[in-house]
Amino acid sequence: MTRQILTEPLTATAFAPFGDLLDCSGDPDKLINQGLCGRYHDRATLDFSGGRAGISLFKAVLRSLPYTLDLLERHPLGSQAFVPMSHDPFLVIVAPDEDGKPGTPRAFLTQAGQAINFHRNTWHGVLTPLSGTGLFAVIDRIGDGANLEEHWLETPYEVVNGT
Helix, strand or coil: CCEEEEEEECCHHHHCCCEEEECCCCCCCEEECCCCEEECCCCCCCCECCCEEEEEEEECCCCCCCEEEEEEEECCCECEEEEECCCCCEEEEEECEECCEECCCEEEECCCCCEEEECCCCEECCCEECCCCCEEEEEEEECCCCCCEEEEEEEEEEEECCC
8 A cells, every 4th residue: 555645845944844945045145256146155054973074976867756755764963965966856755753763754846946955864765856867966974974774664655746
C-alpha cells in the first residue's frame, strides 16, 4: 500500500521549519560593482559541528512525478545547501523529527532560481531534479564523523503534482 503526498510551492514561510529558501526575492540588500550587481546578503545559516564548509558538485539522475518516496536522510553534524546550476525546478522533500524518526513528509516544488539550505539534522529526501542537467553545487560539512543517517520507510509515499 502506498500513501500519497501532494506537492506544494516552495515558499520561505512554508519551508522555515526545515531550512532556508535561497532566492532573489525583494530588493537587493546593497548594490555593488559600480551599481551593476545586486547583493542578496547572507541568505542561509550554515551550521557545522567540527569539520569545515565545503562545496561539492553533484550530478543527479533526473526523476519524474509521480515519485516514490521510500528513503529519508539527515545530517546530524551539519546543514546542507542544494544550489542548482541551471534554472530548472527540483523536488524538495522534508519531514519533521518524531522521536528520532521522520514524521509525515512534505513535498515542495521549487521555481527557477530557487535553492535551499536544510537545517542541521533535518529529515529530507534525496536530491531529486525533475528536468534540466541534474547538476548542483552542494555546500555542506566536510570532516570526520558520522554525518549521515538514513531511514527506509516501511510504507512508501507516492509524491504527485498538487499545483
